[in-house]
Amino acid sequence: MNIQLLLLGSQVAITVGFLVYASWSDFKTREVRDLVWAIYAPIAIVLSLANLLLYDPSKLALFGLSVGFTVGLAFLLFYSGAFGGADSKALMCIAFSLPFAPVALFTPVLTNSLSPISKFVFPLTIFSNGVLFAAASCLYMVLHNFVWHKKNGEPLFAGTLAQESLWKKTLIMLTGYKVTIAKLKEKWHVFPMEDIDDAGENALNRKLVVIPSDEGRDGIVDRLSNAAQAGKIDKYVWATPGLPMLIFITLGLVVALLGGDLVWLLVRFILA
Numbered sequence: 012m013n014i015q016l017l018l019l020g021s022q023v024a025i026t027v028g029f030l031v032y033a034s035w036s037d038f039k040t041r042e043v044r045d046l047v048w049a050i051y052a053p054i055a056i057v058l059s060l061a062n063l064l065l066y067d068p069s070k071l072a073l074f075g076l077s078v079g080f081t082v083g084l085a086f087l088l089f090y091s092g093a094f095g096g097a098d099s100k101a102l103m104c105i106a107f108s109l110p111f112a113p114v115a116l117f118t119p120v121l122t123n124s125l126s127p128i129s130k131f132v133f134p135l136t137i138f139s140n141g142v143l144f145a146a147a148s149c150l151y152m153v154l155h156n157f158v159w160h161k162k163n164g165e166p167l168f169a170g171t172l173a174q175e176s177l178w179k180k181t182l183i184m185l186t187g188y189k190v191t192i193a194k195l196k197e198k199w200h201v202f203p204m205e206d207i208d209d210a211g212e213n214a215l216n217r218k219l220v221v222i223p224s225d226e227g228r229d230g231i232v233d234r235l236s237n238a239a240q241a242g243k244i245d246k247y248v249w250a251t252p253g254l255p256m257l258i259f260i261t262l263g264l265v266v267a268l269l270g271g272d273l274v275w276l277l278v279r280f281i282l283a
Contacts, residue, residue: 018062019113023268025054026108030261033101037255041200043097048104055108073131074110081106081134092222098256105134105264112136117268123279124271133267139274140263141256148254149185159189169245171217172205179219187251192236195250203231204249207238215243223251 029051033043063071085102088094094102112125112133119125129136160167167189168180187204195201202223208216215238220231238244266273 015062015066016115018058019116022055022058022108023113023116025051026105026264030101030257030264033097034255034257034261037097037257041255048100051104052107055104059107059110077110077132077134078106080132094256098260101257101260102134102138105137109133119271120269121271121276124276126272126275129272129275136267136272137260137263139272140266141259143273144259144262145256152185152188155188156184172219175219179221182221183219183249187249189247190250191246192239192248195232195248196236200253201250202228202253203235204251206231207234217244219249
């Protein structure tokens with residue numbers, strides 16, 4: 012067997028393997044141990060450099076460019092709050108293992124489905140595919156909320172929530188859904204997207220939380236639960252399952268290998 016293809020196949024295999032494991036771990040526990048990336052990264056670097064030094068040293072500069080761009084993007088996404096730590100580390104490791112599209116092994120089924128940029132910064136294609144899949148999940152949320160509203164006949168934004176801005180309501184509709192407080196207590200990976208300021212028996216301000224987090228989750232759930240027990244709010248509150256982005260990144264990788272750059276295809280279709 013061609014050694015170069017064997018190295019490239021190994022790069023693809025370890026990427027798929029580590030991402031599948033990380034996605035499973037993220038889904039089950041909402042955590043991915045740093046050991047995963049500590050093992051993945053050096054293996055990826057060794058395989059990529061071996062492939063380039065032995066068979067295509069002229070691409071070493073492009074390797075640095077692809078890795079540098081992707082690492083910069085990962086840091087930007089992490090410090091802006093758009094990505095978690097595991098998501099950013101996964102993107103960096105992908106840059107080490109698959110800096111370029113592995114067209115020698117995988118030819119996308121759709122003609123010209125790889126953008127010129129994605130051939131040299133392949134992690135960008137994986138990232139954009141993943142974001143597209145994550146965005147598609149928003150359509151499910153909107154449909155779920157519409158069905159809930161019609162089925163229960165209750166307002167989506169009750170009390171002072173109705174006074175919140177349109178952009179907040181829209182974002183909440185795209186990323187969250189209504190659950191009972193009892194289910195919110197049971198499912199630790201579901202995060203409340205609203206909170207309350209209780210200033211007295213009758214003064215209660217219910218407000219939306221656009222970016223929920225682990226920190227303070229239990230306190231918010233307790234406040235919502237106490238308010239519901241006191242009859243100040245109903246039993247339904249806004250929450251989000253916080254779907255692991257790693258799952259979408261993994262899907263983005265598989266589709267990038269087999270189908271290409273979905274965003275590029277979409278742009279070409281619109282401009283055609």
